[in-house]
Amino acid sequence: MEMETLPNGNSAATTAPTAAPPAPAAAAPSTKLSQLAESLKLEHQFLRVPFEHYKKTIRANHRIVEKEISAVISGVSDAAEADFSRDDAVHHLNSLVSRLQGLKRKLGEGSRTENLQAQRCRARLDHLESADAENLSEWQGTRMKRILVDYMLRMSYYNTAIKLAESSNIQDLVDIDVFYEAKKVIEALQNKEVAPALAWCSDNKSRLKKSKSKFEFLLRLQEFIELVRAEKHLRAIGYARKYLAPWGPTHMKELQRVVATLAFKSSTQCVTYKVLFEPKQWDFLVDQFKQEFCRLYGMTFESLLNIYLQAGLSALKTPFCYEDDCTKEDPLSQESFRKLAAPLPFSKQHHSKLVCYISKELMDTENPPLVLPNGHVYSTKALDEMAKKNNGKITCPRTGLVCDYSDVIKAYIS
Incomplete structure (x- = not known):
């Protein structure tokens, strides 16, 4: 990550997250093993x-x-x-x-x-x-494919996920069959059918009870609402007695609210009950099922791709990323990445290094930073080389300012 640093402490030169200097060849395996x-x-x-x-x-x-x-x-x-x-x-x-x-x-x-x-x-x-350290690159490549397959399965791109898994020969390393179990329930709920979801609840009754899940109760409520929508009130009353009454001791308020829809039609304008008849209730059930499914199998609620992407963006995110003169090499200079990183916290950097905008080399005591009259900072080596090629003249690559080499001021790193 690059960040400008002025002599007075404000930012103007490029900074990046702390990275260890190039280690000797003998230390490389240790670094890889640590990674x-x-x-x-x-x-x-x-x-x-x-x-x-x-x-x-x-x-x-x-x-x-x-x-x-x-x-x-x-x-x-x-x-x-x-x-x-x-x-x-x-x-x-x-x-x-x-x-x-x-x-x-x-x-x-x-x-x-x-x-x-x-x-x-x-x-x-x-x-x-x-x-191991020798095949780390290949192993990380396989891991990336696993993460992509996981994302595709969560987004219901099943055919694409299967093709990627087969072409990469990683069928045993991904959970296609597990997600196919969820696919049947999700498609049924999207078609406004609760039977497959109720069957799934029955198959996993003990696990859901242990986690105090109320997903089955929500399915029963929705089935009751559909009977009321169809104006089958007698069937709805019988259904409530058989399937909803056992939930009364733990979910009485929700139960009373839903049963009260018997006094209304699906076209009611009363906000309290109108929302129960809206199609988005089925979308809510789909989301609820996905959460219960992930909890049952010990999966993360977010896809692994989102988790790793958010972690990476948060590590790169600094206030300088949102300034107009943010370097093009910074991923967060792109508007799409900025939107993704907007809700994420800024990176907490205990240490940083100064990197020259021109040469991309580290600025330190051997290659100290120099400040131009316009406040931008570049390395001594880069400006020396530019001055030699242009008869002692320096041109700021960011603003186009032209000045003499004698006009630059040395900055000290503390």
Whole structure:
């Protein structure tokens, strides 16, 4: 980052965030390993998502086994107690055997899914272990592709995400199958259907209850509102008794407000109830689902691309970036980057270095800064070279001011 510094302490010469001077070749591997160690600290989501998916599959398979085995045991008990004829007993037992064969088939499919997800967890661990100072550049390139795929999946660019993952051979390092699970629910909500979202809530009931989620309650409210919109009041009352009443002890105020819509039509102008019938309620449900989905799998609510971009812009952001004479090399000299960085804090710089606007070389005691009459600052080497080529004349590259080399003043760095 460049920043001007005048003799009186105001900014006018180029500054950049503190960077260590070029280290000897022998120290390079140590620097790379340090960078790598910092990078690995940010890979929490990379490992947790497939692991959570793996646990979810195991739980689902366990529930299937419990349900089917319980049903078979109950069937055997009924057969033992009932007075079946020989043919009826054989038929009943054959049906139980068929049920067990179906369970075996389901367990085989579940086992293959578990093995696939376990392999994915292993592949990600191997990927992290493969990172070292020698292949850091290649590893960072793969990481960037992972971040782009994550962004595309969150933005519902599924086909593009799949093509990038396949062309880069990183299918095991991205969460396409996990996001496809979310895709079905999101598309249904966008089509004003709550059934897939309610099914998702049922599949993850224990986890959602543990996190005190009220997403299912919001879905039930919206379904009630749709019945009122269609003027099916009797069905709406029955629905409220069956599905909304159990939420009364914890969400009474919201429940009372929604049930009161029975006294209004969807065309009401009463602001309190009009907002409940607006289409944006479905957009709110989509956003709410995305948050619950990310929480369930341990994902960040923001895409990784946004997080890293914001971190980078915040590290570069200084007050000088928004001045008219900000150098073109500064990303924040571009209006698009300035908009992205607007809500971000300024970089906190404990130390800085002075970089010459002309030569891009460091200004220090060996190459001290010189101040032109117009207040702009450049390095001694750059101005010496310019004066030699122009018979002792100096031309400010920013303002076009022409002066004699003898008119410049030496600035001291404290």
